[in-house]
Amino acid sequence: MAWCSSCQRYLTPATLTAEGACPACGRDVDHPDDRPAVAAERIPWHFWLLVAGAAVYLAWRAVQGVALLL
Numbered sequence: 001m002a003w004c005s006s007c008q009r010y011l012t013p014a015t016l017t018a019e020g021a022c023p024a025c026g027r028d029v030d031h032p033d034d035r036p037a038v039a040a041e042r043i044p045w046h047f048w049l050l051v052a053g054a055a056v057y058l059a060w061r062a063v064q065g066v067a068l069l070l
């Protein structure tokens with residue numbers, strides 16, 4: 001999502017002009033999503049806690065599944 005600070009509204013990439021400017025006022029818009037570092041910072045820490053928990057659970061279920069075969 002791009003943000004036009006002069007129009008005070010969000011713009012989808014499809015609505016921007018070919019130059020990447022705001023179609024209403026013609027000014028350059030802010031592209032907060034273009035910076036990967038910002039996107040990485042927005043991932044909350046409890047998301048990784050959930051991922052770690054799912055990994056531990058799946059690993060344990062894999063151990064159980066292998067144990068059934070023995």
Ligand SMILES: [Zn+2]
Pocket residue numbers: 004005006007008022023024025026027
């Ligand atoms: Zn604008």
